[in-house]
Amino acid sequence: MRPPPDFGVRDEELTHLVVPSDLRSAKEPEEQIVSEMISHGYDRDTIFALRLALEEAITNAIKHGNRNDPTKHIHLRYHVNPDRVVVMVRDEGRGFRRKSLPDPTADENLQRAGGRGLMLMRSYMTKVRYNRVGNEVWLLKTRKEPDK
Amino acid sequence: MDQPSSHLKIKRADGIAVVEFADRKILEELSIQEIGEELMRLVESEPGVRLLLNFRNVDHLSSAALGMLITLNRRVQEQKGQLKLSDINRQIYEVFKITKLNRLFEIYDTAEEALAGFTRP
Numbered sequence: 303m304r305p306p307p308d309f310g311v312r313d314e315e316l317t318h319l320v321v322p323s324d325l326r327s328a329k330e331p332e333e334q335i336v337s338e339m340i341s342h343g344y345d346r347d348t349i350f351a352l353r354l355a356l357e358e359a360i361t362n363a364i365k366h367g368n369r370n371d372p373t374k375h376i377h378l379r380y381h382v383n384p385d386r387v388v389v390m391v392r393d394e395g396r397g398f399r400r401k402s403l404p405d406p407t408a409d410e411n412l413q414r415a416g417g418r419g420l421m422l423m424r425s426y427m428t429k430v431r432y433n434r435v436g437n438e439v440w441l442l443k444t445r446k447e448p449d450k
Numbered sequence: 451m452d453q454p455s456s457h458l459k460i461k462r463a464d465g466i467a468v469v470e471f472a473d474r475k476i477l478e479e480l481s482i483q484e485i486g487e488e489l490m491r492l493v494e495s496e497p498g499v500r501l502l503l504n505f506r507n508v509d510h511l512s513s514a515a516l517g518m519l520i521t522l523n524r525r526v527q528e529q530k531g532q533l534k535l536s537d538i539n540r541q542i543y544e545v546f547k548i549t550k551l552n553r554l555f556e557i558y559d560t561a562e563e564a565l566a567g568f569t570r571p
Binding site for chain 1: 510513514524
């Protein structure tokens with residue numbers, strides 16, 4: 303669970319939390335992270351982006367990674383400083399193959415109810431990095447980034 | 451006539467069901483299933499329903515909420531009804547644009563404009 307080297311954060315800077323695998327339990331660390339972003343003066347758009355991506359990552363961990371098993375846990379690591387926010391979400395599942403996912407914006411997939419979480423994470427974060435297995439994702443959001 | 455609900459406020463305007471969301475962060479995974487069920491009950495009970503979802507109280511939503519809206523939209527279409535969305539703020543509208551769902555839904559700036567856009571049954 304070490305941060306990607308290009309995320310600009312040292313391992314010892316990260317706060318580590320373990321929460322039960324349900325959405326209510328994951329709310330508190332989310333609010334902690336947002337609270338730190340607010341205290342560092344992050345703008346509303348950046349907070350919106352981080353909250354959205356984090357919730358998608360957590361939902362994926364709960365639903366797909368941990369298969370809605372309430373006895374499992376989610377591991378979170380995070381760091382907030384004036385120029386970046388780094389969050390890791392890790393589930394206790396077997397991972398998944400990202401290349402097998404269909405494009406949710408393709409015409410034939412537009413009316414599918416699911417499958418947008420990953421795309422939203424990539425659209426809103428500066429960087430998204432999965433481990434090889436696919437049960438651990440790192441999110442990086444820098445304070446200023448070029449328009450996409 | 452207002453209909454009591456834990457997540458929704460429903461009013462009628464010229465036969466159109468106008469729905470507002472009771473909480474600012476309602477469209478997140480925890481409550482989305484309940485909201486979806488409430489809306490689906492409304493649609494099922496009223497063939498040809500004309501439904502306006504007013505997002506003025508919403509400042510956050512998840513992909514699960516988008517999925518709920520897609521499913522709802524499909525059922526409204528099957529029921530030969532009409533569904534429109536209004537008062538979506540800039541950040542939320544960006545999510546619709548990124549997912550290209552702004553092409554699927556009829557989205558209006560204001561509820562007044564949306565109401566004027568409904569055709570009579």
